[in-house]
Each structure stands twice: as structure tokens, then as C-alpha cells.
Amino acid sequence: xxxxxxxxxxxxxxxxxxxxxxxxxxxxxxxxxxxxxxxxxxxxxxxxxxxxxxxxxxxxxxxxxxxxxxxxxxxxxxxxxxxxxxxxxxxxxxxxxxxxxxxxxxxxxxxxxxxxxxxxxxxxxxxxxxxxxxxxxxxxxxxxxxxxxxxxxxxxxxxxxxxxxxxxxxxxxxxxxxxxxxxxxxxxxxxxxxxxxxxxxxxxxxxxxxxxxxxxxxxxxxxxxxxxxxxxxxxxxxxxxxxxxxxxxxxxxxxxxxxxxxxxxxxxxxxxxxxxxxxxxxxxxxxxxxxxxxxxxxxxxxxxxxxxxxxxxxxx
Amino acid sequence: xxxxxxxxxxxxxxxxxxxxxxxxxxxxxxxxxxxxxxxxxxxxxxxxxxxxxxxxxxxxxxxxxxxxxxxxxxxxxxxxxxxxxxxxxxxxxxxxxxxxxxxxxxxxxxxxxxxxxxxxxxxxxxxxxxxxxxxxxxxxxxxxxxxxxxxxxxxxxxxxxxxxxxxxxxxxxxxxxxxxxxxxxxxxxxxxxxxxxxxxxxxxxxxxxxxxxxxxxxxxxxxxxxxxxxxxxxxxxxxxxxxxxxxxxxxxxxxxxxxxxxxxxxxxxxxxxxxxxxxxxxxxxxxxxxxxxxxxxxxxxxxxxxx
Amino acid sequence: xxxxxxxxxxxxxxxxxxxxxxxxxxxxxxxxxxxxxxxxxxxxxxxxxxxxxxxxxxxxxxxxxxxxxxxxxxxxxxxxxxxxxxxxxxxxxxxxxxxxxxxxxxxxxxxxxxxxxxxxxxxxxxxxxxxxxxxxxxxxxxxxxxxxxxxxxxxxxxxxxxxxxxxxxxxxxxxxxxxxxxxxxxxxxxxxxxxxxxxxxxxxxxxxxxxxxxxxxxxxxxxxxxxxxxxxxxxxxxxxxxxxxxxxxxxxxxxxxxxxxxxxxxxxxxxxxxxxxxx
Numbered sequence: 001x002x003x004x005x006x007x008x009x010x011x012x013x014x015x016x017x018x019x020x021x022x023x024x025x026x027x028x029x030x031x032x033x034x035x036x037x038x039x040x041x042x043x044x045x046x047x048x049x050x051x052x053x054x055x056x057x058x059x060x061x062x063x064x065x066x067x068x069x070x071x072x073x074x075x076x077x078x079x080x081x082x083x084x085x086x087x088x089x090x091x092x093x094x095x096x097x098x099x100x101x102x103x104x105x106x107x108x109x110x111x112x113x114x115x116x117x118x119x120x121x122x123x124x125x126x127x128x129x130x131x132x133x134x135x136x137x138x139x140x141x142x143x144x145x146x147x148x149x150x151x152x153x154x155x156x157x158x159x160x161x162x163x164x165x166x167x168x169x170x171x172x173x174x175x176x177x178x179x180x181x182x183x184x185x186x187x188x189x190x191x192x193x194x195x196x197x198x199x200x201x202x203x204x205x206x207x208x209x210x211x212x213x214x215x216x217x218x219x220x221x222x223x224x225x226x227x228x229x230x231x232x233x234x235x236x237x238x239x240x241x242x243x244x245x246x247x248x249x250x251x252x253x254x255x256x257x258x259x260x261x262x263x264x265x266x267x268x269x270x271x272x273x274x275x276x277x278x279x280x281x282x283x284x285x286x287x288x289x290x291x292x293x294x295x296x297x298x299x300x301x302x303x304x305x306x307x308x309x310x311x312x313x314x315x316x
Numbered sequence: 317x318x319x320x321x322x323x324x325x326x327x328x329x330x331x332x333x334x335x336x337x338x339x340x341x342x343x344x345x346x347x348x349x350x351x352x353x354x355x356x357x358x359x360x361x362x363x364x365x366x367x368x369x370x371x372x373x374x375x376x377x378x379x380x381x382x383x384x385x386x387x388x389x390x391x392x393x394x395x396x397x398x399x400x401x402x403x404x405x406x407x408x409x410x411x412x413x414x415x416x417x418x419x420x421x422x423x424x425x426x427x428x429x430x431x432x433x434x435x436x437x438x439x440x441x442x443x444x445x446x447x448x449x450x451x452x453x454x455x456x457x458x459x460x461x462x463x464x465x466x467x468x469x470x471x472x473x474x475x476x477x478x479x480x481x482x483x484x485x486x487x488x489x490x491x492x493x494x495x496x497x498x499x500x501x502x503x504x505x506x507x508x509x510x511x512x513x514x515x516x517x518x519x520x521x522x523x524x525x526x527x528x529x530x531x532x533x534x535x536x537x538x539x540x541x542x543x544x545x546x547x548x549x550x551x552x553x554x555x556x557x558x559x560x561x562x563x564x565x566x567x568x569x570x571x572x573x574x575x576x577x578x579x580x581x582x583x584x585x586x587x588x589x590x591x592x593x594x595x596x597x598x599x600x601x602x603x604x605x606x607x608x609x610x611x612x613x614x615x616x617x618x619x620x621x622x623x
Numbered sequence: 624x625x626x627x628x629x630x631x632x633x634x635x636x637x638x639x640x641x642x643x644x645x646x647x648x649x650x651x652x653x654x655x656x657x658x659x660x661x662x663x664x665x666x667x668x669x670x671x672x673x674x675x676x677x678x679x680x681x682x683x684x685x686x687x688x689x690x691x692x693x694x695x696x697x698x699x700x701x702x703x704x705x706x707x708x709x710x711x712x713x714x715x716x717x718x719x720x721x722x723x724x725x726x727x728x729x730x731x732x733x734x735x736x737x738x739x740x741x742x743x744x745x746x747x748x749x750x751x752x753x754x755x756x757x758x759x760x761x762x763x764x765x766x767x768x769x770x771x772x773x774x775x776x777x778x779x780x781x782x783x784x785x786x787x788x789x790x791x792x793x794x795x796x797x798x799x800x801x802x803x804x805x806x807x808x809x810x811x812x813x814x815x816x817x818x819x820x821x822x823x824x825x826x827x828x829x830x831x832x833x834x835x836x837x838x839x840x841x842x843x844x845x846x847x848x849x850x851x852x853x854x855x856x857x858x859x860x861x862x863x864x865x866x867x868x869x870x871x872x873x874x875x876x877x878x879x880x881x882x883x884x885x886x887x888x889x890x891x892x893x894x895x896x897x898x899x900x901x902x
Contacts, residue, residue: 050802050803050804051802165668194667194668194829195667195829195830195831195870195873195874195875196667196869196870196873198873198875199872199873199875202875221802221803222875223803223877224832224874224875224876224877225875226877227875227876227877228875228877251877261804262803262804265803265804265806265807266803266807267806267807267810267830267832267833267835267836268832268876268877269831269832269835269859269871269874269876270876271832271835271836272835272836273814273836276811276836277807277810277811277836278807279804279805279807279808279811280804490719491714491715491716491719491720492719492720492721492722494682494712494714495712495714495720495721495780495783496722496733497682498680498682498707498711498712499707499711499733499734499737499783499784499787500704500707500708500734500737500738501733501737502737505737509725509733510722510725513722513724514722514723514724
């Protein structure tokens with residue numbers, strides 16, 4: 001019996017999660033409402049939205065890395081079988097870097113400027129796995145080669161400041177993937193990079209996802225980037241997911257007004273004076289306002305494409 | 317300044333400590349100012365010599381801090397002397413910051429020779445030993461309150477100018493200053509209308525520091541005989557008169573010394589805690605999110621473009 | 624079409640401490656912009672595009688080369704001032720280009736104030752009008768920059784440039800870093816202003832998609848030199864230079880059927896032997 005097709009396992013899932021400001025009040029203002037999200041092994045889910053949509057917070061919440069004073073509440077958040085929020089700080093620390101890792105927009109925040117590239121990767125490896133220094137160095141070389149570094153063994157002794165932005169980002173990807181995590185969260189990793197460098201990084205990520213089989217959450221504001229790297233996309237607006245589905249379907253057949261607005265405002269190689277950008281106008285709902293009741297309904301003709309519609313019920 | 321503690325409770329605790337210090341130092345200074353203003357009216361005349369009650373130790377009825385060699389009440393003298401010190405410190409700081417700000421802005425000027433001139437002036441003045449400078453000036457003009465204030469201004473303006481200069485040079489490269497140049501603003505206009513106001517908050521934070529230093533400097537100068545002349549009481553002068561009796565009548569020097577130290581410390585503490593409290597308030601306001609109005613504009617030309 | 628501004632053989636080099644060879648940011652660049660045209664200047668980081676744009680208005684002094692305003696070389700302070708009466712500049716960072724302690728009225732109207740043009744009421748009226756031209760409200764004149772969003776601040780900067788009735792506005796990455804929808808508004812605003820006031824633009828950007836949308840003509844810069852110059856249609860339909868083709872291929876474009884990636888300088892990823900992925 002052929003077992004070539006394996007059922008994809010869910011690596012992380014969030015259901016009904018809210019992210020709010022912890023100001024001590026019983027009804028704190030919420031920045032993300034009622035989030036449903038799940039990612040399987042080997043798939044890349046893109047979260048796209050503009051500033052204030054809550055996309056970055058959503059990414060951080062998956063690692064339980066929310067900033068001071070911001071909490072994820074309600075619903076459930078599971079990593080594999082474990083309830084992510086029930087873990088002790090020690091268990092969380094063990095998880096981060098080994099099973100779940102993060103790639104930031106600015107690689108300088110992940111890289112220690114006073115240590116060589118080699119030592120930083122070795123540190124991560126030896127923190128999470130029992131390796132001798134020699135073994136760790138060998139693994140570090142491997143990790144760097146796997147992100148496209150030519151002559152990794154020689155170049156490992158460089159300090160971050162000696163590297164260009166693109167190379168620094170490759171190093172932080174190497175660090176994120178060194179322990180073969182099950183989930184990688186990338187928060188605008190290519191936004192600060194030149195477009196040609198960006199193309200290489202996106203290709204690298206896709207290749208690694210396909211080869212290593214980890215789950216990936218990719219946050220970006222750029223629809224083109226999401227289109228290039230993600231399998232599925234979640235469109236976020238004002239703290240809620242307004243549309244979700246396979247990326248090319250959503251981009252070709254957007255259902256929600258916001259998604260349509262975003263697509264028509266985004267410049268592409270086909271935009272021109274004859275096909276102008278249309279900026280939608282709208283007021284973003286303020287923090288903490290209650291929302292009218294809504295739910296994600298399936299789009300006809302598609303298995304996985306859903307869109308948020310008002311149900312006309314009472315406020316959330 | 318130590319780093320901001322990361323955990324919530326210790327951050328709260330240091331915020332409370334700062335606020336407590338602020339209130340404490342503000343209260344002490346308020347008391348001092350009150351005493352300086354009202355005190356001489358309530359206390360016995362500091363100049364009155366009571367030869368029958370000379371060298372009376374403190375805690376004697378009628379003379380809580382004792383009397384000096386001429387029978388003058390020490391408390392009255394100290395309170396009276398505080399007027400001089402506070403006056404000199406106040407006007408000294410005001411003058412020093414004013415001159416320092418203008419000089420600092422000009423030192424950051426893009427006109428080479430102006431910047432060069434100010435830099436040299438600062439260098440020259442900092443190279444001269446201050447006391448020598450003071451002696452030269454006082455011997456030329458004679459000691460007086462005005463000269464004392466002038467000396468304070470001279471002492472304080474270089475450090476203010478240096479701070480303002482470095483800020484000016486940093487700000488000059490910023491976009492808003494460049495934009496001002498682009499629309500035709502002259503160098504002077506950019507310095508004084510655009511950059512100047514951004515300098516104000518920093519300059520104000522060094523005011524208490526300079527005031528604190530000037531309290532001590534005034535006392536030093538008066539101690540050396542370069543300040544206000546006796547019999548007008550001044551803290552330095554009182555110290556000078558008490559010097560011969562250090563071993564026998566300790567209260568003649570200890571109490572003015574405490575007054576000087578307390579005042580200087582209170583000003584320092586006020587400056588430091590004020591800065592911390594204001595910084596906290598500023599960052600908290602930034603964290604709550606800039607009160608940016610959403611882009612509510614309907615750009616009608618979006619639809620109107622046809623080509 | 625009369626030429627407004629031109630740069631001839633512009634060079635900008637920096638002498639680095641302890642280095643014998645100077646760093647050349649701009650290497651013999653010549654370009655010109657005519658009335659009523661939008662010229663897009665595109666390049667990646669380090670290409671020198673921003674430096675060139677700054678040299679054209681004198682914010683960055685050229686190491687060598689000349690700037691011509693209406694055909695006449697610009698060198699004295701007075702000549703730069705005359706140039707700046709007709710050529711204005713809008714900066715990239717919306718949060719750094721407005722003095723925080725001045726009201727919108729003061730910032731936008733200062734060019735009139737310092738020249739003493741008209742009565743104060745005249746100037747107030749002109750400020751109000753130009754604010755409306757850029758899509759803000761006349762009442763916004765009273766406010767301070769702190770209450771405005773990034774997109775609105777760029778509009779204020781545009782108003783500041785526009786009130787002088789320039790022939791050319793140089794926009795240095797003015798929409799980068801703004802939300803997509805706000806960026807679209809700003810781009811369309813630029814087009815609208817060109818229609819109404821016949822102003823031309825030199826639009827500097829790293830984003831080819833935006834350059835394609837706005838420009839009539841495109842200049843591609845790389846490592847301090849212009850590698851290609853063509854009309855926008857020609858450039859995208861028939862890119863001549865290798866680098867231009869690479870750049871176009873690297874743009875992530877969801878509207879096209881196939882998504883391509885440019886070749887990178889590093890060897891392709893070769894996964895080494897490792898244990899099978901998580902099940």
C-alpha cells in the first residue's frame with residue numbers, strides 16, 4: 001500500500017484568540033479579535049495587512065513573545081498537542097529556538113554585534129542540543145551552507161557588521177533553522193532588503209520549507225511577496241482576519257471589500273495610468289470599540305477560501 | 317544612569333522612587349525659598365551684634381544655632397545669606413543658559429568663521445583657571461553682587477554652549493532643517509527658528525545642575541573674599557569668618573556648610589528626578605500610540621484621473 | 624519641451640580615513656528633466672540615486688560636475704537660491720521632515736513669511752488653499768505635526784513645496800514606508816497635481832512597480848552610474864541592460880502568472896544529508 005501521501009499534521013493552531021492591552025480593566029482594549037489560525041507542516045501561511053492590522057502581534061503571539069503589557073487571552077493556542085499558554089517560562093524557553101524560531105525584519109536585532117557568526121550559531125546549537133564544540137561547529141558550517149553561503153567555513157569568523165543586509169538576514173535564517181524547528185515565524189524578513197536580494201531570500205525560504213518540511217508563518221505588508229512565498233494567505237484588517245484561503249485564489253478572486261481595496265491599491269507591473277491604483281478610503285475602527293458580530297463563511301466554489309461576513313447579531 | 321529594569325514591579329518601584337525624590341527635593345527647595353523671602357522679616361537682624369551673647373553654642377534659648385564672635389545670631393545670618401546665594405544662582409543660571417544657548421547655536425552654524433570663533437572662545441575660557449579669572453575681574457571692577465552674577469555666567473556658559481552645539485550640529489543634518497534651507501531660510505533663521513526650540517528641553521534639564529554648582533561657587537568666591545563683602549551675610553562669608561574658630565566654635569562653620577550642601581544637593585536631586593519623571597511621561601505617551609488621525613482624506617482625484 | 628534642470632558629469636566621492644582610494648558614490652552621472660515630465664530614478668541601496676537628487680538642489684555639494692538651471696550653470700549662493708525658487712524637494716521620512724514645534728501654517732507658509740510676500744492674511748489664504756490642494760483641510764493649518772499620520776505629513780511636505788509654485792519637485796522615496804493604500808493616495812495626488820499645476824517630478828525610488836506607474840521616462844542606476852535610460856514603455860518591454868533585466872525579474876508581482884526570481888550571486892541551496900523532517 002502506497003504511503004506517499006501523508007496527512008499533513010497541524011503544527012500550530014489558534015482558535016478564538018484575542019490579543020489585548022493589559023491595563024487591568026475587565027474589558028481591556030483588544031488589538032486582535034477572535035483569531036483562528038492553523039498551520040501544517042511543510043506549508044507557508046502568509047499574513048498580510050497594513051500597519052495597525054495586528055499582523056505582527058499575531059506572529060509574536062504564536063511564540064508567546066508578546067511585548068510587556070500585551071496579553072493573548074481567550075480561546076486556545078496549541079503547539080502540536082501542548083497548550084502553549086500553560087507552559088512554564090522554562091519550558092517556553094526550551095521551545096523557542098529549538099522547536100519554534102523567529103526571523104525578524106531587522107537582522108541586527110537577532111545578531112549580537114560583538115560575536116562572530118560562528119559563535120552565535122554554535123551557541124544556539126549547544127543551548128538546545130547536547131553537542132561537543134567540534135560537532136556544533138560542523139553543524140554551524142552545514143547551517144550556513146544550507147542558506148547559500150559559499151565558503152562557509154572561512155566566512156563564519158566574520159562579525160555581523162562586516163556583512164551586508166542580505167547576508168545578515170541569511171545568517172539569521174541559518175540561526176533560526178539550525179535546530180530544525182517545526183515552526184518558523186518570519187516577520188517582514190525582506191522588507192528592508194533590496195529587491196534582488198529579497199528574491200534570493202524568498203527562494204531560499206521556499207526551498208527550505210519544501211525540503212525540511214517545517215511550518216512557516218510569513219508576515220508581510222507586500223502582496224507580491226506573499227504571492228511569491230506563501231501557500232495560504234490570511235488578510236488582516238483592524239485586528240481581524242477578513243479573508244483566508246489559498247494564496248492565488250484569494251489574489252485572483254478577492255471577496256472582502258478590504259482585500260479588494262488592498263489589491264487595487266497595490267502597485268504591480270500591470271498598474272499604469274490606464275489601470276490606475278485605487279486607494280480605498282476608510283476609517284480604521286479605533287482600539288477597543290466593540291465589533292458587530294461576524295463569522296468566516298466559505299466562498300462558493302472553493303474548498304478553503306473563506307471570507308468574513310457580518311451576521312447581524314449582537315456585538316462581540 | 318542605570319538601565320531601566322525589565323520587570324514590571326521593579327520598574328514601578330523606581331518610578332515611585334523618582335517621584336518621591338522629586339517631591340522631597342521640591343519641598344526642600346520651596347522651604348528654602350520661603351525662608352529666604354520671609355525669614356529675615358521674622359528672625360532677629362543678622363547684623364545686630366549682641367556682645368553680651370558672643371559665641372553662644374546652639375540650642376541656647378533665643379539662638380537655636382548659636383551666635384558668632386560678634387554675637388550675631390547664626391540662624392539669621394544663614395537665612396539672610398540664603399537670599400544672596402539664591403539670587404546669584406537664579407540670575408547666574410538664567411544668564412549662563414541664555415548666553416550658552418545663543419553661543420551654542422552659533423557654534424553649530426554652517427558659517428565657518430562664526431563657528432570657529434565661538435569654539436575658540438569656549439576653548440580659551442576653559443583653559444583659564446577659573447579662580448584666576450575671577451581674581452582678575454574682581455580686582456578690576458571691585459566685588460559686588462552684579463560682578464558675582466557675571467562670574468557665574470562666565471562659569472556656566474561654556475558647558476551649556478557645548479551641549480547646545482552638539483545638538484545643533486546633529487539637528488542641522490536632519491530633514492526638517494534641510495527642508496527649511498530648501499524653501500529659502502537663511503542659516504540664522506534655521507538656527508534660531510527651527511533648531512533653537514528643539515534645544516530648549518535639554519537646556520532646561522541642565523539648569524538645576526548649574527544652579528547647584530553655582531551655590532557652591534558663590535560660597536567659594538565669597539569665602540575667598542571675592543564675593544559680597546561683609547557685613548552683608550553670605551554663606552561663603554560666614555564660613556570665612558568662622559574659619560579661625562573651627563576647633564572651638566564648630567557651629568559657626570558646620571551650619572553654613574550644611575546649608576550649602578543641602579541646597580546644592582536638593583537642586584541636583586530635583587534636576588535628576590525631574591528628568592526621570594518627564595522622560596517616563598514622554599515614553600508612556602509614545603507607547604499609547606501616537607494620536608495619529610487616520611487618513612480620512614478622500615482624494616477625489618483618485619477617480620478623476622483619466623489619461 | 625524646455626529643460627528645467629540638468630546635471631552634467633556629476634561626481635560625488637568621499638575621502639575615507641585611512642583609505643587611499645576614495646569612495647565614489649556617484650560616478651559621472653548626467654541627466655536632465657524637462658517641463659511637464661515625470662522622470663523616475665530607480666536603483667537599489669548604494670546606487671547613488673538619493674545622492675544625485677540631493678546634488679541637483681545643492682543639499683549635497685558635488686565633488687565635480689555642474690548643475691544647470693534652465694541651461695545656465697549654478698554655482699553662487701544667489702544662483703542656488705534662484706534654482707530653489709523653482710525646484711523643490713520632498714524628503715523620505717515623514718516624521719523627520721517637519722519641525723515639531725511649528726504649526727502646519729508656520730511650516731508651510733515660512734517660504735512666504737521669510738520673503739515678506741503679501742500681507743499676513745494673503746499668506747494665510749495661500750496656505751489654506753495649498754493645504755486643500757493636497758487633500759488636507761484649511762483648518763489643519765492650526766495643528767502641530769504630531770497629530771498627523773505619515774501620509775498626511777507627506778501631504779504637508781508637498782504643500783510646503785507646492786506653495787512656492789515650483790516647476791519641478793524632486794521626491795526622494797516619499798511613499799516608501801507608507802501603507803499601501805496611503806501610498807496609492809500619495810501617488811495619485813502627485814499625478815493630480817501635475818495635471819492641475821503642470822509641475823514635473825524627479826521621482827526617486829527603489830520600487831520598480833511605483834516607478835512604472837508614475838514615470839514617463841526611467842533612469843536606472845547602479846553603483847553610482849546610470850546603466851540605462853529609456854521611456855517607461857521601452858524600458859519594461861525591451862530592457863537593454865543585464866541589470867535592468869535582473870531587476871525586473873526580481874520584482875515579486877502577484878498579478879503575473881509566473882513568479883520568477885533573479886539569480887543570486889551565491890550558489891544554489893544544497894540541502895545536506897539530514898534526518899527526515901518532522902512527521
